Amino acid sequence: DIQMTQSPSSLSASVGDRVTITCRASHSLSGYLNWYQQKPGKAPKLLIFSTSSLQTGVPSRFRGSGSGTDFTLTITSLQPEDFATYYCQQTFSNLFTFGQGTKLEI
Amino acid sequence: EVQLVESGGGLVQPGGSLRLSCAVSGFTFKSYWMSWVRQAPGKGLEWVANIKQDGSETYYVDSVRGRFTISRDNAENSLYLQMNSLRAEDTAVYYCARDEAAAGTVHFAHWGQGTRVTVSS
Numbered sequence: 001d002i003q004m005t006q007s008p009s010s011l012s013a014s015v016g017d018r019v020t021i022t023c024r025a026s027h028s029l030s031g032y033l034n035w036y037q038q039k040p041g042k043a044p045k046l047l048i049f050s051t052s053s054l055q056t057g058v059p060s061r062f063r064g065s066g067s068g069t070d071f072t073l074t075i076t077s078l079q080p081e082d083f084a085t086y087y088c089q090q091t092f093s094n095l096f097t098f099g100q101g102t103k104l105e106i
Numbered sequence: 107e108v109q110l111v112e113s114g115g116g117l118v119q120p121g122g123s124l125r126l127s128c129a130v131s132g133f134t135f136k137s138y139w140m141s142w143v144r145q146a147p148g149k150g151l152e153w154v155a156n157i158k159q160d161g162s163e164t165y166y167v168d169s170v171r172g173r174f175t176i177s178r179d180n181a182e183n184s185l186y187l188q189m190n191s192l193r194a195e196d197t198a199v200y201y202c203a204r205d206e207a208a209a210g211t212v213h214f215a216h217w218g219q220g221t222r223v224t225v226s227s
Binding site for chain 1: 141143150151152153156165166167168201206208210211212213214215217218219220
């Protein structure tokens with residue numbers, strides 16, 4: 001199975017900051033990497049798919065990049081509603097896997 | 107509007123069984139792969155299983171293979187997860203999700219609200 005490792009596990013930031021979350025895969029993903037945001041008690045929300053494609057309705061301050069085994073989610077100019085937990089997900093293999101999550105706190 | 111509504115969760119003893127359902131509407135169910143994803147209390151997301159449009163292919167995470175069975179009824183627009191030999195570590199909120207295919211990749215743009223399963227004596 002492909003293992004996904006996110007870093008950091010938690011991150012403190014302020015409104016207006018730029019933050020970067022990284023995700024490393026144990027196998028090359030050929031770009032099959034997605035990012036989700038989850039708030040407490042809610043289902044995850046898709047932000048970015050296929051490494052860098054912005055899901056409809058997601059603000060442009062969310063940006064995805066990367067290739068091979070290393071990927072990043074960057075949030076430029078944090079807004080109050082962005083404080084949440086973020087997960088990467090690989091769908092390169094038939095057995096999909098998520099990273100362990102990054103909790104973004106104020 | 108795409109809607110996915112899970113049901114069937116509850117409290118079950120270790121070794122017991124439970125069947126989860128996901129009723130969908132707002133899209134052509136038979137055209138999509140579907141997945142189950144779970145989240146243990148205070149933990150991250152774990153993809154559990156998925157199923158092809160006609161049910162002919164299924165995949166499972168190692169920890170549930172042989173105990174859980176994913177199935178679907180395209181006539182009823184419903185997805186199921188039969189869970190047998192349940193263990194305490196299966197305690198989680200279970201979400202159903204629609205597998206979206208784009209440019210050869212897959213992602214989950216639509217999720218249900220989740221149903222809670224608690225395995226405890």
